[in-house]
Amino acid sequence: MRLAQCFVALLSTFFCVSANASDWSILHLQGRDYVTFSNVAQFYQFPDYARVNRTVSLRNERRAIRAQAGTSDLYINGVRFFTDFPLLGSADDDLISAMDISKIIEPVLRPHRIHGAHNVETVVLDPGHGGMDGGATNQWGSEKAFALDVALAAREELLRQGFKVEMTRLSDKAVSLENRVAFANSFADAVFVSIHFNSSSGGAGIESYSLAPADVASNASDETHPSVTDTQWAAGNAQDPQNIAVTAAVHASVLSRVAAFDRGIRHARFHVLRGIRVPAVLLEAGFLSDPAEGQRIATAQYRQQLGVAIAQGIQNYNAAVNFKSNGGSFAVAKTTLPPHDRSITEPLAPDAPSAQLSSEEPSVSVSAGD
Ligand SMILES: [Zn+2]
Numbered sequence: 233m234r235l236a237q238c239f240v241a242l243l244s245t246f247f248c249v250s251a252n253a254s255d256w257s258i259l260h261l262q263g264r265d266y267v268t269f270s271n272v273a274q275f276y277q278f279p280d281y282a283r284v285n286r287t288v289s290l291r292n293e294r295r296a297i298r299a300q301a302g303t304s305d306l307y308i309n310g311v312r313f314f315t316d317f318p319l320l321g322s323a324d325d326d327l328i329s330a331m332d333i334s335k336i337i338e339p340v341l342r343p344h345r346i347h348g349a350h351n352v353e354t355v356v357l358d359p360g361h362g363g364m365d366g367g368a369t370n371q372w373g374s375e376k377a378f379a380l381d382v383a384l385a386a387r388e389e390l391l392r393q394g395f396k397v398e399m400t401r402l403s404d405k406a407v408s409l410e411n412r413v414a415f416a417n418s419f420a421d422a423v424f425v426s427i428h429f430n431s432s433s434g435g436a437g438i439e440s441y442s443l444a445p446a447d448v449a450s451n452a453s454d455e456t457h458p459s460v461t462d463t464q465w466a467a468g469n470a471q472d473p474q475n476i477a478v479t480a481a482v483h484a485s486v487l488s489r490v491a492a493f494d495r496g497i498r499h500a501r502f503h504v505l506r507g508i509r510v511p512a513v514l515l516e517a518g519f520l521s522d523p524a525e526g527q528r529i530a531t532a533q534y535r536q537q538l539g540v541a542i543a544q545g546i547q548n549y550n551a552a553v554n555f556k557s558n559g560g561s562f563a564v565a566k567t568t569l570p571p572h573d574r575s576i577t578e579p580l581a582p583d584a585p586s587a588q589l590s591s592e593e594p595s596v597s598v599s600a601g602d
Contacts (some may be wrong), residue, residue: 265330312496339473349553353421354396359383360428363406368431370520372530385539424512436522437493440483442475443468444499452500466506474511485545
């Protein structure tokens with residue numbers, strides 16, 4: 233099948249470039265290709281590997297991965313990702329699908345190796361909704377207004393950092409999803425950030441989305457549209473690794489700067505992600521329906537923080553994909569240049585909590601990476 237060939241091709245690419253580091257041993261389980269976490273530890277050079285009660289922890293001096301068989305929760309440097317396929321457990325080890333290695337772990341751990349990723353010149357900010365479409369509301373205001381305000385704060389910060397910035401809307405007007413996508417696609421060397429807020433009783437926290445890879449079902453937390461069963465390739469899939477990288481960078485940056493619950497990074501087929509031809513993230517920056525979070529979002533200061541965090545996330549992404557090691561293979565780089573690359577989730581390294589966390593309680597999930 234196309235899928236299996238794709239996994240094998242991807243994994244053997246990794247293997248070829250680091251033949252001295254380790255090999256992949258692929259296991260076929262439940263109709264899919266899986267690898268063990270000890271294999272992951274060996275391949276990515278995590279000297280510390282532990283497994284207790286079906287929870288595996290991988291650590292090196294700069295990174296940490298944690299995962300539990302039977303769930304879809306994968307933590308990289310304390311940032312929560314939802315795997316595309318469940319993590320399995322065997323008697324000896326936990327296992328992760330080859331798809332999740334190639335679509336999450338590889339681009340997040342080694343963003344500088346993403347093929348075709350290049351310097352970001354333009355950031356296209358997309359405040360969700362507008363005009364007659366107000367999006368979610370609470371007693372203090374509407375999603376469309378809050379999202380625009382966050383985007384304006386992000387724009388200011390990005391301009392200060394030297395990026396060009398374009399906005400799909402600058403005022404309270406309706407813009408179709410098609411036009412947002414077409415607008416973003418008109419800029420070369422761009423990234424696209426769509427900004428939204430959630431609303432749902434009982435929900436709280438931040439979640440981020442990148443386009444679901446082909447052959448992977450959407451795992452949106454609140455999926456209501458029919459595309460949940462659609463697993464077709466879309467134009468945006470041409471940059472799957474960049475998509476998850478920029479999503480992780482923005483998500484991690486936001487979490488490290490505001491005290492919010494980490495609802496994780498998920499894959500979905502939202503309209504604005506499908507047709508985009510530049511790296512794209514859709515951020516749900518909190519729940520208007522949550523009494524505490526909704527009230528915080530209603531403050532200009534918090535929206536300013538969100539905007540600055542988004543801008544910092546883009547800068548982190550750009551630095552990570554452009555970081556050049558001293559050449560050579562992964563294994564050589566590792567011995568000659570210890571911090572040989574940058575992970576876009578680095579600000580959340582669990583043993584080095586960010587000094588920029590607010591004085592409020594840190595997110596449970598961020599510290600849960602330990
Ligand atoms: Zn929305």
